Structure formats: C-alpha cells, structure tokens
Amino acid sequence: MDQKPWYQSLTVWGTGILALCSVILPLVSQVNLANALQGEEGNITDVLAGIGATIGTIMAIIGRIKAKTTLTK
Secondary structure, three states, rough: OOOOHHHHHHHHHHHHHHHHHHHHHHHOOOOOOOHHOOOOOOOOOHHHHHHHHHHHHHHHHHHHHHHOEEOOO
C-alpha cells in the first residue's frame, strides 16, 4: 500500500477544519460582525462555525471513503 505524509490527507484536513469551526472559532471570536453589518442582533460567528463544521465533516467523510494510502509521520 502506498504511503503519504499526514498533511496530505483530506480526512486530516476535514477533521481539523471541523475542530476549528465548531470549537475554537466560537470560543475565541468575540467580534459581533453581524450587528455591525446588519444593524440587528445576530451572530455571524455561529453561522460561519456551522458552515465550516459542515464543510469539514464532508471533507473528512469523503477523505475516508477515497483513502487508498496509509499515512506517515
């Protein structure tokens, strides 16, 4: 079986994006950009986190299905 570096794995990237968007982004973002843009209550960070988490999850699933090589360090 062929091998590739871990950073070339779609599964690793998808999982990283999922973690970033669903956990880290909401914790560190205190900017209420939605209020500034729309002049109403809302939190664009939640929307971006949800979109990013969805994209990351899809990437991880597709990466796992398409995987034909093992990862190296």
